[in-house]
Amino acid sequence: MSLFAAPNGVLDKLEKIRRRFLWGGSEEKKTIHWVSWEKVIADKDKGGLGVGSLKSINISLLVKWLWRLRSESSTLWAKVITGVHKLHDKGDDYYSMKSMTGVWNNIAGIKRELEKRGIPHENIIKKHQGGNGISWRCEITRDGKYKVSALRHILEDNGHVVIDSFIWIKEIPLKVSCFIWRAKQGRISTTTALSSRGINLPTTTCCQCNSMEETTDHILVQCVFAKTVTEWIFNWCNVPLISFQTVHDVLDYASNWGTCPKKKKRLLSICYATLWSIWKARNERIFANKRLCATKVVDIVKSTTFLWVKHRGGKRGLNWMDWNILPFKSL
Numbered sequence: 001m002s003l004f005a006a007p008n009g010v011l012d013k014l015e016k017i018r019r020r021f022l023w024g025g026s027e028e029k030k031t032i033h034w035v036s037w038e039k040v041i042a043d044k045d046k047g048g049l050g051v052g053s054l055k056s057i058n059i060s061l062l063v064k065w066l067w068r069l070r071s072e073s074s075t076l077w078a079k080v081i082t083g084v085h086k087l088h089d090k091g092d093d094y095y096s097m098k099s100m101t102g103v104w105n106n107i108a109g110i111k112r113e114l115e116k117r118g119i120p121h122e123n124i125i126k127k128h129q130g131g132n133g134i135s136w137r138c139e140i141t142r143d144g145k146y147k148v149s150a151l152r153h154i155l156e157d158n159g160h161v162v163i164d165s166f167i168w169i170k171e172i173p174l175k176v177s178c179f180i181w182r183a184k185q186g187r188i189s190t191t192t193a194l195s196s197r198g199i200n201l202p203t204t205t206c207c208q209c210n211s212m213e214e215t216t217d218h219i220l221v222q223c224v225f226a227k228t229v230t231e232w233i234f235n236w237c238n239v240p241l242i243s244f245q246t247v248h249d250v251l252d253y254a255s256n257w258g259t260c261p262k263k264k265k266r267l268l269s270i271c272y273a274t275l276w277s278i279w280k281a282r283n284e285r286i287f288a289n290k291r292l293c294a295t296k297v298v299d300i301v302k303s304t305t306f307l308w309v310k311h312r313g314g315k316r317g318l319n320w321m322d323w324n325i326l327p328f329k330s331l
């Protein structure tokens with residue numbers, strides 16, 4: 001991947017294996033693809049899952065060799081490559097020289113791949129003539145040094161994929177964050193979503209209130225059970241409650257609440273835990289026929305966020321008694 005331009009057919013096969021791994025499918029068994037692959041590979045800064053495409057990783061790694069050849073031109077290996085391929089005679093533009101052979105033919109040919117994507121190579125690595133002679137600067141990073149991740153982000157910035165922004169929090173377990181990321185897009189396995197994808201179910205009515213269709217926003221936000229849990233959690237946090245209708249509303253409110261960034265992040269973590277715990281209570285009801293009352297779910301939210309902040313967030317001195325009174329005391 002770092003030296004050879006992988007053929008498109010090979011990349012397609014590898015991407016297929018990755019998709020199957022993520023979605024748990026196989027040749028024999030089809031599974032539901034809850035989120036499009038474009039959203040899965042899209043950058044986290046753009047609201048995606050940040051998995052990245054193999055093609056963009058391949059291109060970015062190959063460009064790194066061009067960067068090294070130019071920025072380390074005084075090293076022995078760069079002199080050998082320059083001498084073997086007579087690059088001194090080619091001027092600056094030796095990206096697309098057909099006379100180059102072996103792995104360097106792949107690397108030099110990357111210019112065409114970049115141009116296909118509307119990125120002139122001069123926009124990535126540029127020659128600068130200064131008082132100290134010629135120097136090379138990477139135009140896509142702040143410090144002027146090439147980074148594989150910087151070019152990957154540009155290549156994966158697919159303007160066709162529109163995704164809601166999402167805040168990833170270190171102290172929140174990845175599986176919980178991924179669940180909330182999916183819930184924000186309405187892509188979780190509610191009975192209504194399963195039914196619309198052809199799964200035969202005895203009912204699509206909400207198991208908690210038995211009166212409405214079980215959609216993502218209903219089960220996690222609008223249902224009387226979810227409303228009760230959310231109200232008590234907001235009371236505990238001493239944060240004014242407004243009428244939420246969607247998961248997006250809850251997360252948007254928490255990420256814009258108040259002026260202290262640390263408090264915003266803490267409230268957002270608690271909201272993630274609240275939505276996750278409401279979903280877990282729903283699963284207990286459906287799959288274990290176990291009914292968790294709202295107070296129990298509130299207790300679970302308090303204790304799980306306490307453990308996440310204390311151990312995953314590195315707040316070792318966090319006190320349970322203080323936490324129980326107000327979760328912002330330790331900030």
Ligand SMILES: [Zn+2]
Nearest residue numbers: 206208209223
């Ligand atoms: Zn309900």
